[in-house]
Amino acid sequence: MTDLNKFRGVFCALNAIYDKNDNIDEGKIKELVKIYKSLGVKGVYACGSTGEGFLLSTDERKRVAEAVKTAAGGDFTVIIHIGCASTKESIELAKHAETIGADAISAVPSVYYRLPAESVRLHWESIIEQADIPFIIYNIPQLTGFDLSPAMLGELAENEKIIGVKNSAEPVYLTERYRRAAGDDFVIFNGCDEQFLAGRLMGADSGIGGTYGCMPELFVELDRLINENEIEKAKALQYKINECIFDLLSCKSLYGAAKKVISLRFNIDCGEPRKPFLPVSFEEAKPIADKINGYVSEL
Numbered sequence: 099m100t101d102l103n104k105f106r107g108v109f110c111a112l113n114a115i116y117d118k119n120d121n122i123d124e125g126k127i128k129e130l131v132k133i134y135k136s137l138g139v140k141g142v143y144a145c146g147s148t149g150e151g152f153l154l155s156t157d158e159r160k161r162v163a164e165a166v167k168t169a170a171g172g173d174f175t176v177i178i179h180i181g182c183a184s185t186k187e188s189i190e191l192a193k194h195a196e197t198i199g200a201d202a203i204s205a206v207p208s209v210y211y212r213l214p215a216e217s218v219r220l221h222w223e224s225i226i227e228q229a230d231i232p233f234i235i236y237n238i239p240q241l242t243g244f245d246l247s248p249a250m251l252g253e254l255a256e257n258e259k260i261i262g263v264k265n266s267a268e269p270v271y272l273t274e275r276y277r278r279a280a281g282d283d284f285v286i287f288n289g290c291d292e293q294f295l296a297g298r299l300m301g302a303d304s305g306i307g308g309t310y311g312c313m314p315e316l317f318v319e320l321d322r323l324i325n326e327n328e329i330e331k332a333k334a335l336q337y338k339i340n341e342c343i344f345d346l347l348s349c350k351s352l353y354g355a356a357k358k359v360i361s362l363r364f365n366i367d368c369g370e371p372r373k374p375f376l377p378v379s380f381e382e383a384k385p386i387a388d389k390i391n392g393y394v395s396e397l
Contacts, residue, residue, distance in 0.1 A: 100232050100261050104175045104201060105285045107140030108317045109306040111148035113357055114162065115368050122158050126366060128169035130311075133364050138318045139310070141175025142166060143204070143264075147241065148308035148353065151179050152209070153372045156187055160194050167198045177234060177306075181205030185224050192229035204234040204264060207244040218244055219254070226259050233259050238266040238289065248272070252279035264289050264306050270296045277301030291317075292343050295336040298324045308352070309343050312359045313390045316342075319397050338393050345386045351376035358383030363390065 112134075115126045131142055144166045145151035145159050154162065163178045170176045178200045180191035188205055195203045205225060207218040226233050235254065239245035245267060254260050263280070265273055266289030276286055277300075288297030291307035294317065298305070310317045316339050323332035349355035355378040357368035362383060370377040 102261060102283070102285055104140070105177075105234075105262060105287075106303045108138075108310060108314070108321050109141050109143050109175070109177065109287070109304060110134050110139050110310045110314055111146055111306055111308040112142045112144045112166065113148055113308075113311055113353065113360065113368060114145075114150040114154065114372070115357075116372060117369070120372065122154075122161050122165075123369070124161060124165035126368065127162060127165045129366050130360070130364070130368070131166055131169035131174075133366070134311070134314055135170065135174045137314045139314050140304070141177065141201070142170070143177045143179060143306045146179035146204070146236070146306075147238065147266075148311070148356070149179065150353065150372055150375070151181070153375075156182075156190065159191055163191075163195055163200065164198055167200060175201045177202045177204055179204045179206075179236065180225070181207075181209075181236060183209050185221050188221070188225050189228045192225050192231065196229045196231040200231065202232040202234050202261065203229065204236045206236045206238060207242050209242050212243045215244075215247075215250060218246075219250070222254070222260075223257075226257065231259075232261045234261060234285070234287070235263040236266070237263060240266070240268070248275040248279040251276055255280040255284055261285055262287060262304075265297075265302070266290060268293075270300050273297050273300040273302050292336075292340050294320060294339070295324065295329075295332050299329075309339075309346060309356065312346065312356050312363070312386075313339065313342060313394070315394045315397060316390070342386060342390050342393070345389065349378050349382055349386075351378050354378035355383055355386065359387045359390065362387040
């Protein structure tokens with residue numbers, strides 16, 4: 099029986115870090131994981147959208163997963179996104195994640211071909227059959243073109259290996275429908291950072307977000323306020339977080355901006371995103387980092 103408590107809380111979607119030759123920098127990835135661990139987040143989600151998973155080779159994704167798990171140790175939850183265009187490659191990554199001792203795997207539907215629900219189900223169930231590790235569905239229709247229905251989630255949730263869903267679809271209403279379909283013994287991760295409070299109030303247990311890494315302290319505090327039912331304070335903090343998210347999204351590249359903000363805030367050079375993502379300068383990122391530092395100092 100999977101301990102679901104290790105999946106309840108704030109999870110940073112981990113940025114990929116490359117060296118100056120565009121190779122995976124395992125050392126700095128380990129540093130960043132340890133920083134997040136020290137700041138009270140529950141765990142990390144590696145090789146997903148923020149982790150530029152679809153821009154990494156299979157070997158690179160394995161190296162990232164190994165670095166993350168090594169830095170995490172046994173008391174920090176590690177979720178590895180293993181979704182690929184092909185089911186075969188996804189299974190290979192799933193087996194690798196199981197081998198290194200990851201806590202769970204996660205996958206988007208097979209991308210590009212705009213497949214029907216039957217194919218998506220086949221993709222996910224084939225992965226699950228080949229790896230003995232908890233599985234978290236990743237629903238992000240704005241990138242995959244497939245929006246998981248509550249009815250399909252309810253059916254999939256009957257499989258004991260499927261322990262949760264990361265829902266990055268924008269309507270908060272869907273979170274409530276998912277909770278009703280899957281029941282209480284199932285983890286729903288809010289995936290829209292700007293709606294963390296709304297998602298939690300509508301049934302999410304946890305959150306996984308790409309901007310969390312820029313301001314983990316703020317999201318950890320927001321999670322605490324929600325858990326203690328201090329909703330007005332939580333609302334005020336969500337507003338501050340959303341100001342920072344707006345600033346990040348106003349840059350020419352979210353991932354480029356996030357890496358610079360993380361570099362400035364935590365004194366670790368996260369480099370540039372992989373092409374074709376655009377780089378962002380330190381000059382553009384500094385006002386955002388300063389704003390976040392100001393909000394953190396108010397906690």
